[in-house]
Amino acid sequence: MQDDENKNLMLAMALSALVIIGWFLIFPPEQPEVIPPEKVVADGRGGANQSLGTQPDGSIVASAPAAGGTSVPVDTAETIGTRENALTKTNRIAIKTPRLDGSISLKGARIDDLHLTDYNVRLNDPSDKITLLSPTGGPKAYYALHGWTPYDSLTYNDVPHANTEWAVESGDIITEATPVTLKWENDKGLIFRRTISVDDNYMFNIEQSVENTTDEDVRLAPYGIIARQGEPETIGFYILHEGVVRASDGEIEEIDYDDMPDEAIDPRENAAVSAVDVEANGWIGFTDKYWMTTLIPNTGQAFNSVSKYSANSDTYQTDARLPSMVIPAGATQGITTSLFAGAKEYEIIKDYERNANVDSFIDSIDWGWFFFLTKPIFLVLHLLNNLIGNMGIAIIGLTLLIKALLFPLAYKSYVSMARMKELQPEMEKLKEKHGEDKQAMQKGVLALYKEKKVNPAAGCLPILLQIPIFFSLYKVIFVTIEMYHAPFIGWIHDLSAPDPSSFLNMFGLFPWGTPEVGTIFAFFSIGVYPILMGITMWLQQKLNPAPTDKTQAQIFAWLPWVFMFMLGQFAAGLVLYWVANNTITFIQQYTIMRSQGVKPDILGNIFKRFKKEEAESK
Structure with a gap:
């Protein structure tokens, strides 16, 4: 027996x-039906009730409430052509390091064009490198965007947003030795600067500052966003996680792409949202089998870690929403955050965890249930x-x-x-x-x-x-x-x-x-x-x-x-x-x-x- x-x-x-x-x-996971973006007229303010807005240039902007209940805009323009054609639509600053090649768009100061020069798409064919990030206006847009959420009397147009045209203040190319500083000034006495630098591997530093030349204090909240339009192509094998990965004070959470639409709908954002309040140490982003993009606030920095899916624009998004800060009259305040965009190489990720204090960063590699083995x-x-x-x-x-x-x-x-x-x-x-x-x-x-x-x-x-x-x-x-x-x-x-x-x-x-x-x-x-x-x-x-x-x-x-x-x-x-x-x-x-x-x-x-x-x- x-x-x-x-x-x-x-x-x-x-x-x-x-x-x-x-x-x-035999039956790979089905691709979700793409729902055309709905053009909903918004009031133009950064209020909690804003969901989707149509900008003057016709692009669709999805909004997500940030710390304090206001909103963060993200450009999710409908695909209009090839990736190469989309790159020519905006003025750009080149990125050139031993391991990265690409550019940032001066429209929105988005990091939206990135290739990994150490990895070929096809074996022994260096003519086509792995493409990690891609611009809006092309297929499968995938990019990082940083900015400020307005408070009090300030409105959406008083802060730099997804469609802001930045000017170059210093630098002409981003390398491991040469950062670039961008500048934008509104008509209310606020001067915004953004300095973007990168090391010799895959870590970007984004330093944002606001100079308040008025005689009144202003309040703003910084944020970082990674957005992907359309569900990415995945291997779809049950032992591998592909989707959102985040660390929240030592706790690792993984959310598959097909599970993101099942999160609770937040009516303020018109999206399925999963949010976690991080007290001191954390990060959030998207992981593929070999590649990853991750928003990383400074060690000890509290923030709101958010993943969301908007069916209207078919956009998958992760946000790092930091608490608001007061910029006194006549003063300058700023904050620096990091963005990892590259290959999940063990030695590199371990080095960032050990020397850059990125808590639990090695767990961005999918070790599975038996991680102790x-x-x-x-x-x-x-x-x-x-x-x-x-x-x-x-x-x-x-x-x-x-x-x-x-x-x-x-x-x-x-x-x-x-x-x-x-x-x-x-x-x-x-x-x-x-x-x-x-x-x-x-x-x-x-x-x-x-x-x-x-x-x-x-x-x-x-x-x-x-x-x-x-x-x-x-x-x-x-x-x-x-x-x-x-x-x-x-x-x-x-x-x-x-x-x-x-x-x-x-x-x-x-x-x-x-x-x-x-x-x-x-x-x-x-x-x-x-x-x-x-x-x-x-x-x-x-x-x-x-x-x-x-x-x-x-x-x-x-x-x-x-x-x-x-x-x-x-x-x-x-x-x-x-x-x-x-x-x-x-x-x-x-x-x-x-x-x-x-x-x-x-x-x-x-x-x-x-x-x-x-x-x-x-």
Whole structure:
């Protein structure tokens, strides 16, 4: 009975994994319907009741209440052309550093054009770099905007906003050594300045100041915004988070894009809003698999951390809304915040956490539920990759190291399986004796276990303890950016992409090409490593006791080949991990079974089975 329960559990786990993987491959998440922006006439003030407004140039402005109940405007103009065309619509200041290339728009002083020069879109093709930020007026606008919320008698037009045309006061290009200062003056005696600088990696500093030349105090509240128009393209795999990520006094929260519209609707903003009051340390932004943009107030700075989705403009937005400040008459007040826009490289992010006091910044990497396992596993993988210089070999080395550490647990499991394997002929005799009498069969099995002093559940606990560890290893390999365009050996030039070989052209022997990744035909275009994974999974399966139920036995017999096709389009690094894990497991289990007096003859058993089936057919 216990044996049947264990087989049912294993069957359920295998089928569940199969269903999950198949669902995400065949039915990727649907893109939401894009709702055209509604042009609602606003009163022009920064009051709490403002929702959407039409600006003089015709662009749509979505508003979000900031600290104190007033509002923050964000330009979400409807897409009108290509990205290149949108860049020509505004005057710009270039950004040029060793790792970044792009520009800021003088309209709104938006950071809305950014490329990551260390990362190519296509392998070995430096002509097309990863695009992180894009301007409004083009497809998939994605940008950062900073400004001030007006209070008291000041109105929307009395402060710089999304459509303000800034003038350059100093500097002509933003580099790691040369900042740029912008200036804008209203007609009420307020002079606004914004100095934008960037380091030699991915961190921008935005210094905002207000000079009050009037004879009265004024009150304003600074803010920062990251906006994305339209739902971004995501991988959509269940073990990876893509969407909002924020830290609030040490607490990390993740919100998927498809969950943002489900937040409570705030009528003041006409949007679905999730807000958190941060007392001292925090940040908020958007994360993709490898890239991220994040608003970071200074350490010790209280602020209102907001994520929201506006259905009217189909805009996803994160805000860092700081408390209002009083600028005395004749004085100048300012504040500096930071913006991270770049790749989620462990060393860089850890350095910002350690030396720039960005609290919990390392947790912007998606470590998952088992973070207490994924973090140390990643550190070992990171160290091995630095020592060896090849991520594929580092993956094999890490798998070998973890299998060695878990060998004492594995030993107990494999000994139990060896004893069960040894009882297999006796089980077959019981099956022939009792036929379809399941109750008599169960009694006979239990008596056999008692006679031979075998506990079928003895190997379950060690296996269950290993599952979180190997899931964590899988997670680490899936999310680490060090896999991106990393070569292995032979034909594997990018461990983050599927194995490019294919049995459809006999692995390059025939002159025709292979189906493109993402097409239905690519599902059948499996390479060498997925085939090796299927074979090693099958070999490992042959060392385990076969299910007594014929249906279960048939399902288990097909699983290696089904998984071979299912995982065939996964990243080569992940498939390499499965091949290494299956191979090491097979060697360990085979050796232990031999030490227990069990001599598995896998090929011999296959021939025997064929002969038996042939004899029965005659």
